[in-house]
Amino acid sequence: MTQAVHTLEIKGLSKSFGSNKVISDLDLQVRKGEVHALMGENGAGKSTLIKIISGVHRADEGTIRLNGELVAFISPHEAQVGGVATLFQEIQEIPDLTVAENFYAGNEPMKHGMLIDWKALFGGAQAEFDAIGLKIDAKMKMRHLTPSSRKMVEIVRAVHQSGASVIIMDEPTANLNQGEIDALFSMIGVLKNRGISIIYVSHRMREIFQIADRVSVLRDGRLVRTESTDKITEDEIVKLMVGRDLPEFYPKRPPPGDTVRMKVRDLSVDAALDGISFDVRQGEILGIAGLEGSGATMVMKALFGLVKPSRGTVEIDGNLVTITNPRRSIEQGLAYVPEDRKADGLFLNKTVAFNVVASSLRSHFSWLGFVVRRRAVDQTAADVSRRLRIKADGPAAKVGSLSGGNQEKTLGGRWVIGSHSALLLEEPTRGVDIGAKVEIYGEINALAKSGLPVILYSSELLELIGLCDRVVVIRRGKVSAILAGGDITEEAILEKALTN
The missing domain is CATH 3.40.50.300 (P-loop containing nucleotide triphosphate hydrolases)
Incomplete structure (x- = not known):
């Protein structure tokens, strides 16, 4: 039953760095085929949590189950092989290689078992970009792309390379223009239909209500609430995040002078x-x-x-x-x-x-x-x-x-x-x-x-x-x-x- 309902189950997770406890007795369930948003102030524990799930850090206590099986990944590569792909906020790339080489890095198409099939490499990458209307030349060096185009390459690469059950997206729309955000959301819709779960980390409230099915709010390393996005308001999320009522979001001031x-x-x-x-x-x-x-x-x-x-x-x-x-x-x-x-x-x-x-x-x-x-x-x-x-x-x-x-x-x-x-x-x-x-x-x-x-x-x-x-x-x-x-x-x- 657990495997059918929850792709990812976390129980009693804790993590400290020295005397600083950044995750404390955290429970989280991510359903199959849902977009599950993580929100919280900077320092709330979101980054540490996704790094534990993706194998960058090891938890001090607690368990993680993926499709019902206990896992404890010791590296991002092991996590990806095991079914968890992660798009970190900072772009992972080799600037002096081509877009296609970055796209297939570590997973290049081969011929005769030992030679890179360059035709398949460039053609395959280009076909993936063309399929979603992404105007990127697969033969171009990565360093010549705009930040938003580089981010889109990384997103498409993660989706293509992972036979993932879970994809973690950390601030995926940073540096993206509206057209690229729309393309990303369309991709997320396709992934949901395939039964892939998305953990979506963002500070952009409007995106959360646009794309997420449920949202979990972290504060001071603890999970304070998980709720369907149609049963919670923006103001409620903000109060849960900061633990207090905030002053007026955009403060008022007198009109500017004439000088x-x-x-x-x-x-x-x-x-x-x-x-x-x-x-x-x-x-x-x-x-x-x-x-x-x-x-x-x-x-x-x-x-x-x-x-x-x-x-x-x-x-x-x-x-x-x-x-x-x-x-x-x-x-x-x-x-x-x-x-x-x-x-x-x-x-x-x-x-x-x-x-x-x-x-x-x-x-x-x-x-x-x-x-x-x-x-x-x-x-x-x-x-x-x-x-x-x-x-x-x-x-x-x-x-x-x-x-x-x-x-x-x-x-x-x-x-x-x-x-x-x-x-x-x-x-x-x-x-x-x-x-x-x-x-x-x-x-x-x-x-x-x-x-x-x-x-x-x-x-x-x-x-x-x-x-x-x-x-x-x-x-x-x-x-x-x-x-x-x-x-x-x-x-x-x-x-x-x-x-x-």
Whole structure:
């Protein structure tokens, strides 16, 4: 009976790292052919749980049954052979190999028993992509694909290679555009019809109600409730996750002033942007929206000097700003939080304290000019950690050991200290939990309320609608529309992103 009803059964699971108990006496059942969502704040135990199921970690106590049989996988490979495939949040790939070679890695089609059948390898991979309408050349090097295309390759690969009973998807829609999300959900529907169970980990509440049959909420390493998605509300899930009522999700603030703090005129980047112009007023949060490849993120990179504009001007408080490189931009008061915090923003092997003061380190030198005042650095980091509720074992904790939400807050903490002329934010809440989102929104709101002009790029339309006074929609490298007030709707943003 158990085998027929539950593909996966977990009982009494516990796991500690040193004195830190991250999973405590957890029970979980996943039914055959269901999408079972896992939700919880960063640090709730979701990542550890899926790593135990997939063989990355071993449980200290408890049992796992797969199709009624006791299992205790000691590696991801053993888990995959045993029927559990996992799509981790970080893409697993070899950038210098072709898409097809990555697709078949470890499972290449052979001829004569010892030679790779290259025709079958390239043809088979291409056929899989074509079958779901994925416009990817199997012979292209992985490094030349966009992040979203690389993610889709990994998803299709996991589905193709595993004769899995269970597929774990950890934030699978991160970096995907809406068309790719729709393709993913169609794939999930096919898998359900085959009787394959999906464990779906996501912070995106709308996705959970769109795709999941049931949801389990974790808090502090314990399972607090499992419920059908048609019998629970979004507010109930949020309260279960954080253990308290949250303040208003998108905080209110006075309308921006009339004073224009920042002027962007004719900003252009060869083959990417053409004549982008807009103003940002005192205390305004200005949104930037656009489909992938539209040039929306390029606006942010050009403003900060990560790419050099071919023409155009930027003025802040009436002064012409010279955009040549990030160092010059920082010197002129621009603060930038990049989309890829691990690759472009954080020093993962450095401490929380170092990361918080990285852009203001000069102000923490002694009067001699070459000795860092460590007490001052630690005090600054401690103050920022309290303000942003960064969960870490003190200022000396390595940032690489923190959860995604706390990494994001650490990066944001770099820009809440000191004085800035404008703040540029790319996907500031990507991959963070509901509680952390509310805290980040509150901080963005407070900075805008203080008079700081804020430019925010986000692929989450509700985030733009909830936070922004106006939204600039970019299409094919040009401004398609500037929406304000009640005109900022999902329908309007998508319409202007698709048509002029």
